Amino acid sequence: MWVPVKHKSSGGRRPKRKVYHRVHELDKVMDFQKKPALILQLKSIIQSQKHQSLLLRDLEKEVGFVQKWNFMAAIEKYPSIFYVGGGNRTPPFVTLAEKAKKVAREEAEAKDLMEPILVKNLRKLLMLSVDCRVPLENIEFIESELGLPNDFKTSLLPKYPEIFSVKEVSGKLYLHLENWDSSIAVTAREEQLGGEGISAPSGLGNKVRISKDGNFLGPHAFRMSFPAGFRPNTSYLDQLERWQKMDFPSPYLNARRFDIADPKARKRVVAVLHELLSLTMQKRMTSSQLDAFHSEYFLPSKLLLCLIKHPGIFYITNKGARSTVFLKEAYDGLNLINKCPLLLFNDKFVALSGRREMNSCNAMHSP
Template sequence: MMSVDCRVPLEKVEFIQSAMGLPHDFKSNLIPKYPEFFSLKVVNGRVHLVLENWDSSLAMTAREDRKKVRITKDGNFLGPNAFKVSFPPGFRPNASYLEEFEKWQKMEFPSPYLNARRFDSADPKARKRVVAVLHELLSLTMEKRVTCAQLDAFHSEYLLPSRLILCLIKHQGIFYITNKGARGTVFLKEGYDGSSLIEKCPLLLFQERFVALCGRREVSVCNEMQSSSFIS
């Protein structure tokens, strides 16, 4: 629903399959089970997952669905256009920064579920919309995180900025970026309390119970946050 043509190359869906909690046989079982919503079509020589039915009731972002908090020295603000932020340790915004940031928090912007082609990318509201798109994409993952490569793979489908990493760094109060090893990872900060995932989806809870029943010691997927440095 957020992609500009309501379709995504199937290979890219497979690329983030595990992050989205999709079953290994989603192509053969899940997609054909819901023909009123999805289909597979060849477009320009590539197989695409195509949205067949638009459901306006689903065009509600996770950001809009949460409780807002008031403006404080940490940059959070009560309002329909605000994002929850958590600045990195050691970052002490001064009054002028908070004043400008409050203006940004109050600024209205188009929904991530509206077609990006309708907006001028140079418009500040459109740039804020990009942040909302990234926020929503991360909110839809099981662990509120994806690798930088996985996020960048959807550059053309969501008209993301060419220098995506700079956009993420600029909004370090919303996103957390690790550079551990050769694969960077982007976390949605509000999804975590320290290094612990706040809300776990049923599939993730099931996996944890399965690991416990097997008698294996679970290694937290959030260790990256504890052992890596924040790109600032």
């Protein structure tokens, strides 16, 4: 998704082209996820079988003819994870190697640790919406990003009838919020500022100047991370300073109350996008996934332009099958800074392949 933004020209001069600076580390994240995704998908396929093993002849039925060869290559390349048995009169099959089976048993504990995180994040997702409800198909569209199990409709939602319900509205199933919880109507940005001791205006806002990297110490500021090669001039920094100082309504207040033409309401939209990405496991979503929530969160019609206008907060990469939007502050180079229990388990399992973990120093953290 490459979108050059042209400035209007004057005096007959050729319009200048605004360069969208690439962040190569985040581009590489998309490349580096391919092998782990393949390993984890094959693990799930094997575990879903009745006897925890898959006949190789049935692999094509599970993944298709083209992808079958990628999985066959992975089976051959990682004998420490996948064991191939059979022969003579027994058709060849693949199962998890003994060491992989041992590590795989730890997944149940990781999922138990994930459940309260998932319930909280799903609740917050509904609280962000204008009617405290979201089409169920939209939740299914981002279930992997949230870390929800494939069967969350039957395994998770019925356990919390006091929080969630599924109701039909105009022929479409919606996930409804049954109870509002003011204690969690706090954004990840606010929690981070609170952890840094910045929870309310100190009266020094006018004395503190913005740094050249765009960061500003204040209760209404967003953490910035400009791409390499991005050189903001004084005028840009002055505008950014005014924007960083400007207060704005909470994303958890109903969007219908605000006029999108109001600069504070537009800043609130940035906060909504920031919070949406913060609720995902890897702090990223495809642009189509974000756009799927357009109606529920009153997102701008020109969503892409909104993201591009804030290169210190968001990054859009074309790597992978679809364009992906990253929350930049969540990454340190290639590494996701805080990982939830499920991602930590995935890292441990994939490490059996000999792949060096990209973020081995992380402590267990909820998203």
